[in-house]
Amino acid sequence: MRSLPRRLVVLTLFLGYALPVxxxxxxxxxxTQDIFAHPAALAFRPSLSAYAxxxxxxxxxxxxxxxxxxxxxxxxxxxxALPAAYGLSRSVSMLVPALLALLIVLQMVPQTxxxxxxxRVLGQWGLLGGYSGLIxxxxxxxxxFAVLVLRPFFRAVPREIEESAAVDGASAVAIFVxxxxxxxxxxxxxxxxxxxIITSGEFLYSISFxxxxxxxxxxxxxxxxxxxxxxxxxxxxAASVMASVPAIAVFALGQRSVVRGLSAGTGK
Amino acid sequence: xxxRKANRSGISPLPRAGPGPGPLGRRVHxxxxxxxxxxxxxxxxxxxxxxxxxPLYQLIVMSFSDVSSADILSAWPxxxxxxxxxxxxxxxxxxxxxxxxxxxAVALVVNLVGGTVAALSMRVDSWATRVAxxxxxxxxxxxxxxxxxxxxxxxxxxxxxxxxxxxLHIVAAPVPWLVNSHLALLALSLVNAWMVLPFSTLVMxxxxxxxxxxxxxxxxxxxxxxxxQFWYVIMPHLRPTLxxxxxxxxxxxxxxxxxxxxxxSGGPGTATSTLPFLAYRQAVQGFxxxxxxxxxxxxxALVLVFAAMYAVTGRQRATP
Numbered sequence: 003m004r005s006l007p008r009r010l011v012v013l014t015l016f017l018g019y020a021l022p023v024x025x026x027x028x029x030x031x032x033x034t035q036d037i038f039a040h041p042a043a044l045a046f047r048p049s050l051s052a053y054a055x056x057x058x059x060x061x062x063x064x065x066x067x068x069x070x071x072x073x074x075x076x077x078x079x080x081x082x083a084l085p086a087a088y089g090l091s092r093s094v095s096m097l098v099p100a101l102l103a104l105l106i107v108l109q110m111v112p113q114t115x116x117x118x119x120x121x122r123v124l125g126q127w128g129l130l131g132g133y134s135g136l137i138x139x140x141x142x143x144x145x146x147f148a149v150l151v152l153r154p155f156f157r158a159v160p161r162e163i164e165e166s167a168a169v170d171g172a173s174a175v176a177i178f179v180x181x182x183x184x185x186x187x188x189x190x191x192x193x194x195x196x197x198x199i200i201t202s203g204e205f206l207y208s209i210s211f212x213x214x215x216x217x218x219x220x221x222x223x224x225x226x227x228x229x230x231x232x233x234x235x236x237x238x239x240a241a242s243v244m245a246s247v248p249a250i251a252v253f254a255l256g257q258r259s260v261v262r263g264l265s266a267g268t269g270k
Numbered sequence: 271x272x273x274r275k276a277n278r279s280g281i282s283p284l285p286r287a288g289p290g291p292g293p294l295g296r297r298v299h300x301x302x303x304x305x306x307x308x309x310x311x312x313x314x315x316x317x318x319x320x321x322x323x324x325p326l327y328q329l330i331v332m333s334f335s336d337v338s339s340a341d342i343l344s345a346w347p348x349x350x351x352x353x354x355x356x357x358x359x360x361x362x363x364x365x366x367x368x369x370x371x372x373x374x375a376v377a378l379v380v381n382l383v384g385g386t387v388a389a390l391s392m393r394v395d396s397w398a399t400r401v402a403x404x405x406x407x408x409x410x411x412x413x414x415x416x417x418x419x420x421x422x423x424x425x426x427x428x429x430x431x432x433x434x435x436x437x438l439h440i441v442a443a444p445v446p447w448l449v450n451s452h453l454a455l456l457a458l459s460l461v462n463a464w465m466v467l468p469f470s471t472l473v474m475x476x477x478x479x480x481x482x483x484x485x486x487x488x489x490x491x492x493x494x495x496x497x498x499q500f501w502y503v504i505m506p507h508l509r510p511t512l513x514x515x516x517x518x519x520x521x522x523x524x525x526x527x528x529x530x531x532x533x534x535s536g537g538p539g540t541a542t543s544t545l546p547f548l549a550y551r552q553a554v555q556g557f558x559x560x561x562x563x564x565x566x567x568x569x570x571a572l573v574l575v576f577a578a579m580y581a582v583t584g585r586q587r588a589t590p
Contacts, residue, residue, distance in 0.1 A: 008394075011388060011391035012391050012392060012402050013402075015391075015392075015402045016405060018464070019402070019406045022421070022424060025420070029423065038428050038429075082313055082314040085310040085313065086314030086315065089310030089312075104318075106577050106581060107574060108322050108323075108326075110576070110577050111326065111573070112549075112570070112573070113525065113527060113546075114549050115326075115329055115549065115567075117554070118554075118562065119328035119563075120325045122325075141317070141321070142318065142321035143322075145314060145317065146322070149314060199411050199413075202413065203412075203414060203415065203416075204413075205413075206528070221415045224415045225531065225532055235423055238419055239419070239420070242419050245416050246412050246413065246416050249412060249413060250408075253408070253411045
């Protein structure tokens with residue numbers, strides 16, 4: 003009796019999220035004539051022609067670009083965020099609250115606000131046009147988020163381990179690399195997954211800072227296709243499925259740690 | 271929540287026992303006094319100063335300057351408050367502000383109420399819960415471009431949503447979702463809320479798991495019904511999380527861009543243009559860099575108000 007409304011809510015949520023995902027996949031496997039003949043039909047004859055179309059249009063290159071940009075950003079971001087989050091979790095400096103406030107503010111800045119100024123800054127440093135500039139911009143956007151989510155993981159590490167290592171004569175860097183990092187592996191994995199997912203979905207910086215459309219990432223290609231070309235729905239959905247692959251793959255690997263990290267990160 | 275546990279262990283006093291004076295003792299003492307070298311923060315901080323803070327400073331300078339596409343890379347003549355007066359006076363501006371408010375309001379209602387209801391319903395771990403939850407988390411992980419694209423298709427005149435509604439006799443004729451300006455704003459707001467709901471559900475579910483079970487049981491023994499239990503026993507535990515979530519949702523609304531760009535391009539006309547989208551249109555499509563910067567600074571100032579609220583709420587949570 004008490005669980006009936008509960009079950010209804012769960013069923014509604016299941017349909018509300020599973021059906022759109024099903025349609026995304028199904029439409030990518032349909033032929034153009036089939037789509038509007040029976041738009042709400044669940045069964046159909048699958049075809050891979052839409053995927054052949056987007057592969058011909060060079061989506062393979064875009065996938066490679068996404069790997070380079072998302073992989074590069076995740077690596078650079080973690081390289082900077084891990085020590086910073088550790089330092090912030092251990093520092094007793096009076097500046098820590100101010101720095102945390104700065105991180106929260108930076109995390110909230112809309113991407114559209116930083117677009118034009120970053121264009122100028124990257125231009126001055128000769129970083130416009132290629133992957134490196136895009137990685138620099140994406141890292142700047144995600145670093146505050148990464149530090150804020152990682153800090154609680156470091157705070158949870160008991161200081162006694164670090165102290166006993168210090169007694170044994172280990173340097174601060176050695177303590178961090180050999181003792182603290184292995185303990186916080188799960189947190190780092192969760193943040194790496196999130197960084198990869200967010201970067202592979204980013205398109206505004208990509209279409210603005212990459213000069214050569216041949217270098218566009220999956221998301222950038224997709225965002226421009228939407229506005230530029232006519233409506234070939236199966237091809238668009240096939241490209242959408244392709245653009246979701248990095249997120250799906252990384253997510254399959256790290257779903258549990260992501261969900262845990264996510265609930266840890268919201269309280270900052 | 272996990273954070274609070276982490277905080278608690280973080281501030282726990284260190285054991286007094288340990289090596290006495292001497293070089294080793296001093297090293298440990300230093301570790302306790304200053305924590306680990308603050309230098310660990312420096313690379314990240316330096317990076318942010320150059321690539322995040324400096325561009326923000328540039329944005330503010332730009333909003334008070336006369337910048338055209340010709341002198342974007344050279345010096346800018348000062349414009350005083352002209353850019354701000356120009357943008358705030360535009361009908362586009364008040365419209366975009368109103369659209370942003372609608373988007374945020376829909377997100378708040380759907381996510382605070384829906385997130386709580388979903389979390390309550392998914393409190394018990396069963397296979398059905400797990401399947402529904404993994405689809406939700408999957409959607410949450412999808413790029414905004416993909417979600418926008420998908421719903422643009424689902425909501426077309428002869429698309430699946432209309433076909434389904436007509437077949438179920440809910441509507442007589444297909445609904446012009448993305449063609450009618452009011453409907454387009456509503457549809458966009460709902461899709462935006464749909465996209466964030468998995469996150470809200472996860473957050474509320476984590477908060478719910480922290481509610482002591484024995485209190486609910488005690489209330490049940492005292493004869494409290496399901497509603498009473500929720501309102502007087504569970505709700506007080508959820509309130510801090512709800513307020514943090516609310517602020518995150520507001521900030522999310524003031525950053526909304528990806529979905530709009532793909533799903534409606536701000537249209538039909540300017541019917542779904544929000545503040546960040548207007549700033550983008552002014553600067554990138556209209557080449558009015560100063561005016562676009564003024565719009566961006568204005569919405570940034572609004573976001574900062576919410577950031578301050580977030581910081582205050584967060585502090586209250588850390589010291590209950």
